[in-house]
Amino acid sequence: MDVAIVGAAGSCGRQLASQLLDRRLLPATGRLQLVGHQGGRSADELWGLRADLDDAFVDGAPALEVVVDPADLSADLVVMLAGVTVSSDLGAAVDRAALGKANLPIYQLYAEAMAARNGPPPTVIVQSNPVELGVQVFAERLGRRHVIGAGALSDSLRVRAELAVDLGVRRPQVQALMLGQHGDHALPLWSQLRVQGVATEAVAALVHRIRAGRTLADFPQELRAHRMEMFGLIRSGQVQKAYDLVETLSADLRAVVKPFFIHFTAGRTTEIATAHAVAEIIAAMVTGEQRILPAQVLLAGEWLDLHGVVAAPVILSAGGWEAVEQLELEADELAGLHAAMAAISTANRAVMQPS
Structure with a gap:
């Protein structure tokens, strides 16, 4: 499996690259694409990151590539870590609408580039925020079974x-x-x-x-x-x-x-914990082990007749997710799940609808 990290020059992206290589999750015959923004500082930093990773993990490491054009992104599995994280202003730290508006163009740019590729769509793991917005955008362009959120x-x-x-x-x-x-x-x-x-x-x-x-x-x-x-x-x-x-x-x-x-x-x-969650998902996919993991997905009635993006207990496959574990919830848990889905739907619509 070839893996691409979009936003590899950021703190979370660097952590994920290091964890993937340190855990030897990718074979020496595979590729790890380090993806950054063309013309931005990250494009230059990626070359230094590639050299540093080469020095640290030269034995048995996959081929490392620097990618700055979304059209050149060709990996089977793409991890979305690019975009704004939170505001440096404590008062605006939880403004999910502002965060969504800032990161929506980035989601759309890469979703369109991946949708234009020949062959089957890649699997996308979204760990940028808002996770649910990213899942919505990529699922609509690539097919919902190919997209999971790691939040x-x-x-x-x-x-x-x-x-x-x-x-x-x-x-x-x-x-x-x-x-x-x-x-x-x-x-x-x-x-x-x-x-x-x-x-x-x-x-x-x-x-x-x-x-x-x-x-x-x-x-x-x-x-x-x-x-x-x-x-x-x-x-x-x-x-x-x-x-x-x-x-x-x-x-x-x-x-x-x-x-x-x-x-x-x-x-x-929170780069260490953030990268660790993604690495756990990739480990399950690479080994082919069928595991049930909590992840944000776009549901269409598979579980509890829920329709929309929400975190659910999904059964992973090599190409994304294949089913939802049919957990039975208590009444207050079911009500909370519906409230969460309503909040997600409202937030996504507010960001995605043109003003």
């Missing part, structure tokens, strides 16, 4: 890590899902929580403590309130207090609020 896996890995800390176990022992939107309408599915090596009663007791007096319907408002409180502390220079605040939150809230803390205290990016 839900990032969220799920984070909530698994936080729950593992609370339970005193390792993350691989925790099976948990965060579906919905990669944003304010992230949805923790408590009905699907399973922990290997921990008594069911102990897991149930933790969930009871976390959910006491709280509902899933309140979750979006809760995370916005805690996020803004954290932003206020960072803005006033009280970074350690902001960190301490995040650590006092429940595991589900930590999983969603902490990435914003990282954004504004570690170089305005």
Whole structure:
């Protein structure tokens, strides 16, 4: 499998390239295309990145190519990491409409270029934000089965890590899902929580403590309130207090609020965790292992009669995704999923409809 990283010169793109090569996920006979913007600074930086990667991973590494024209992008699997991440202004950090308007032309540029290629369409993993907007754009041009968003896996890995800390176990022992939107309408599915090596009663007791007096319907408002409180502390220079605040939150809230803390205290990016989620998806595709992973996809009634972009538990294939695991949800989880889909649809329409 040949892989292309669009936005390879960015911090997340560099991390992903390093992780793919370090894990030897691509064979020596394959190719890794490092894709940047022609005429921009990234076009020059990619040559230095290529040389650095050659130095670090020369033994058994795939061929490395620099690509600056979307028409020259020819990989079987394309990872979308280009575009604006979040505003440097804390007050505008969660303006998804502005983010969508900034990144929509980039999505459209590469979607059109890939749609114009001869032969079958490539598989696209979207990890730029808004993830759901990218999935919509690429799915409409390349076919929805070929496009997945990695934001839900990032969220799920984070909530698994936080729950593992609370339970005193390792993350691989925790099976948990965060579906919905990669944003304010992230949805923790408590009905699907399973922990290997921990008594069911102990897991149930933790969930009871976390959910006491709280509902899933309140979750979006809760995370916005805690996020803004954290932003206020960072803005006033009280970074350690902001960190301490995040650590006092429940595991589900930590999983969603902490990435914003990282954004504004570690170089305005979560590049390591972001790249790790994509690498996990690529690992499943490269090995051919049939795995169920949470991902943003464009549904057409396959699960719970949902139509539109939302994070769902999908069964991956070498060419994208082939089905949705038919999980049965609790009533409040189903309501939260519908609320997330409505929020995503409204946001995507607002950005994609001409003004």
